[in-house]
Amino acid sequence: MRHLYTFRLIEAVARAGSMRRAAEDMAITASALNRRVRRFEEEFGAELFERLPGGVRLNPAGELLLHHYRASLSDLARVQGQVADLSGERRGHVSIACSQALLPYFLPEQIARYRADHPGVTFGVKVRDRAEAEQELASFASDLALVFEPVYLVDFEVIRIVPQPVVAVMAADHPLARKQELRLRDCLDAPHVAPAVKYGVRHLLDFAARKGSRRVAPIVETESFELIRHYVLHERAVGFQIPIGLRDPGDGSLVFRPIAERDLPAGNLILGQMRGRSLPVAPARFAQRLANALKDYAGGSDP
Amino acid sequence: MRHLYTFRLIEAVARAGSMRRAAEDMAITASALNRRVRRFEEEFGAELFERLPGGVRLNPAGELLLHHYRASLSDLARVQGQVADLSGERRGHVSIACSQALLPYFLPEQIARYRADHPGVTFGVKVRDRAEAEQELASFASDLALVFEPVYLVDFEVIRIVPQPVVAVMAADHPLARKQELRLRDCLDAPHVAPAVKYGVRHLLDFAARKGSRRVAPIVETESFELIRHYVLHERAVGFQIPIGLRDPGDGSLVFRPIAERDLPAGNLILGQMRGRSLPVAPARFAQRLANALKDYAGGSDP
DNA sequence: CCGAGGCGTTGCAATTTGTGCACCGCATCG
DNA sequence: CGATGCGGTGCACAAATTGCAACGCCTCGG
Numbered sequence: 001m002r003h004l005y006t007f008r009l010i011e012a013v014a015r016a017g018s019m020r021r022a023a024e025d026m027a028i029t030a031s032a033l034n035r036r037v038r039r040f041e042e043e044f045g046a047e048l049f050e051r052l053p054g055g056v057r058l059n060p061a062g063e064l065l066l067h068h069y070r071a072s073l074s075d076l077a078r079v080q081g082q083v084a085d086l087s088g089e090r091r092g093h094v095s096i097a098c099s100q101a102l103l104p105y106f107l108p109e110q111i112a113r114y115r116a117d118h119p120g121v122t123f124g125v126k127v128r129d130r131a132e133a134e135q136e137l138a139s140f141a142s143d144l145a146l147v148f149e150p151v152y153l154v155d156f157e158v159i160r161i162v163p164q165p166v167v168a169v170m171a172a173d174h175p176l177a178r179k180q181e182l183r184l185r186d187c188l189d190a191p192h193v194a195p196a197v198k199y200g201v202r203h204l205l206d207f208a209a210r211k212g213s214r215r216v217a218p219i220v221e222t223e224s225f226e227l228i229r230h231y232v233l234h235e236r237a238v239g240f241q242i243p244i245g246l247r248d249p250g251d252g253s254l255v256f257r258p259i260a261e262r263d264l265p266a267g268n269l270i271l272g273q274m275r276g277r278s279l280p281v282a283p284a285r286f287a288q289r290l291a292n293a294l295k296d297y298a299g300g301s302d303p
Numbered sequence: 304m305r306h307l308y309t310f311r312l313i314e315a316v317a318r319a320g321s322m323r324r325a326a327e328d329m330a331i332t333a334s335a336l337n338r339r340v341r342r343f344e345e346e347f348g349a350e351l352f353e354r355l356p357g358g359v360r361l362n363p364a365g366e367l368l369l370h371h372y373r374a375s376l377s378d379l380a381r382v383q384g385q386v387a388d389l390s391g392e393r394r395g396h397v398s399i400a401c402s403q404a405l406l407p408y409f410l411p412e413q414i415a416r417y418r419a420d421h422p423g424v425t426f427g428v429k430v431r432d433r434a435e436a437e438q439e440l441a442s443f444a445s446d447l448a449l450v451f452e453p454v455y456l457v458d459f460e461v462i463r464i465v466p467q468p469v470v471a472v473m474a475a476d477h478p479l480a481r482k483q484e485l486r487l488r489d490c491l492d493a494p495h496v497a498p499a500v501k502y503g504v505r506h507l508l509d510f511a512a513r514k515g516s517r518r519v520a521p522i523v524e525t526e527s528f529e530l531i532r533h534y535v536l537h538e539r540a541v542g543f544q545i546p547i548g549l550r551d552p553g554d555g556s557l558v559f560r561p562i563a564e565r566d567l568p569a570g571n572l573i574l575g576q577m578r579g580r581s582l583p584v585a586p587a588r589f590a591q592r593l594a595n596a597l598k599d600y601a602g603g604s605d606p
Numbered sequence: 607c608c609g610a611g612g613c614g615t616t617g618c619a620a621t622t623t624g625t626g627c628a629c630c631g632c633a634t635c636g
Numbered sequence: 637c638g639a640t641g642c643g644g645t646g647c648a649c650a651a652a653t654t655g656c657a658a659c660g661c662c663t664c665g666g
Contacts, residue, residue, distance in 0.1 A: 337644060
């Protein structure tokens with residue numbers, strides 16, 4: 001969109017931290033860029049950047065303006081979507097920031113199902129931990145966030161919330177697999193594999209362990225949920241994960257066992273958007289579908 | 304703001320209903336304007352106008368886009384206000400659509416008081432009847448609306464609501480002035496002066512009169528509340544108005560008498576803004592002051 | 607202590623962009 | 637059935653924007 005060019009430049013400068021670098025990024029001369037910025041500052045009535053030796057940095061006014069720009073841009077996209085919508089086929093783009101657990105089964109299924117109905121809609125999926133996901137929404141970089149146990153909840157408007165207990169995952173021949181429900185201490189006594197501290201599952205584990213005067217002491221600590229699922233097939237260890245990220249592989253090699261609720265309360269998987277923002281058509285409809293689909297997952301693993 | 308020029312042109316075309324007229328309004332050639340519009344339509348991906356012989360008219364896509372533009376513009380104004388705010392003195396502009404009753408005393412007082420604290424803030428006051436006021440908000444033409452008995456209430460977010468009974472106003476030597484409270488029928492039996500039907504006061508009168516199988520039959524019907532207040536000093540007639548628009552002139556020439564609540568229930572004076580919109584600093588603060596000031600008026604005339 | 611290298615900024619010429627003017631085809635209306 | 641007013645277009649010119657080169661400033665390393 002032509003009329004937002006100056007804003008794009010300003011954003012590039014903010015990102016690059018220097019006019020010259022931003023100029024290069026945007027395939028323009030530093031002088032032209034500089035003059036555009038200065039001119040805009042003049043008619044806007046305030047400087048947007050602190051000029052320091054070695055570059056520039058957004059000042060509060062600049063932050064405010066950039067936020068306005070992103071909001072405008074997102075609103076324009078919404079309008080364009082609505083317009084495309086009223087001339088027949090639905091088009092648009094849905095950008096989602098989500099926790100890892102959604103990657104293997106839930107999200108691909110939901111996206112494919114939606115695209116079957118609306119092939120004109122494209123998707124962007126970003127993997128973000130629970131803290132980052134909210135930043136994504138606040139900067140209009142993502143339309144939706146689907147995260148387990150979000151942290152701050154400011155600027156975060158809940159669309160749907162479903163409880164997800166943490167379950168233990170292990171090889172079928174693991175001794176603990178014989179019980180139908182595990183105590184947390186059983187799991188912590190056994191060698192275990194856990195996600196890094198920034199993840200919600202680990203957060204719940206740590207909290208519950210402290211309560212029972214125990215510690216989570218993983219033999220393998222990782223950022224990858226996928227690695228956890230596969231590692232327990234190689235060494236006799238217990239992994240932790242939430243049901244939505246699990247599915248029986250079908251060959252009986254992997255089993256999941258619930259952990260006693262009194263030891264480890266369920267966490268929440270939350271679908272949300274930026275507070276107060278009105279989403280474009282496609283994201284709004286897709287969010288509705290997600291919300292419905294999440295109902296079916298509520299409280300249990302996939303049968 | 305330079306980057307919104309095309310939008311301003313589009314709005315002018317929508318308003319004028321013809322490119323050539325709009326071109327003249329905006330001091331530009333029809334050809335230049337036409338090409339700007341066409342070019343924007345192209346990169347936007349949809350036509351904005353129906354081209355009909357004799358001119359153009361916004362199509363739904365155009366309506367949507369224009370709404371986006373107005374929202375963006377208003378949001379930009381808010382940002383500018385915030386920026387001005389954080390560099391010391393508060394600046395900005397407050398645009399209000401209000402009923403006539405607020406003109407003589409309440410609004411001028413409030414505005415003057417606010418400006419005493421913030422001389423950098425300017426005001427725009429538009430007199431609108433209750434139907435028009437909501438349009439004003441929806442098109443972002445006004446920040447606030449202060450109206451008696453609004454009609455539709457869609458897109459209208461109530462900030463404060465205060466009851467305002469209709470009172471009878473008459474010369475001090477009017478026979479009815481001897482009673483402390485009047486019955487509606489007394490007023491209707493006497494020669495009376497009433498506002499036009501589009502006004503809230505009249506609406507309440509008509510409704511109450513019908514209920515008692517009576518009719519409002521004014522000897523003078525007018526759009527001007529000011530005329531009503533002054534007319535009753537010339538002919539022995541009863542006028543109707545709400546307390547917030549009345550004040551004892553001090554010479555004892557004019558008196559107000561409440562009308563029995565069981566005959567004529569109080570109406571509501573409502574301060575509102577566009578639903579979901581976040582106002583610039585100055586309008587937001589002024590609205591807060593208005594809301595507080597309105598509390599003091601609630602339920603009675605000024606002593 | 608000073609020169610090298612980075613930065614934002616500015617003067618000036620080149621070029622891209624937008625504008626005005628004249629004109630076309632078309633529908634409407636007296 | 638011409639006159640009128642409309643949206644749209646070709647083309648030459650005006651205006652805004654760009655790129656290039658250079659300046660002053662600061663930091664940093666020798």
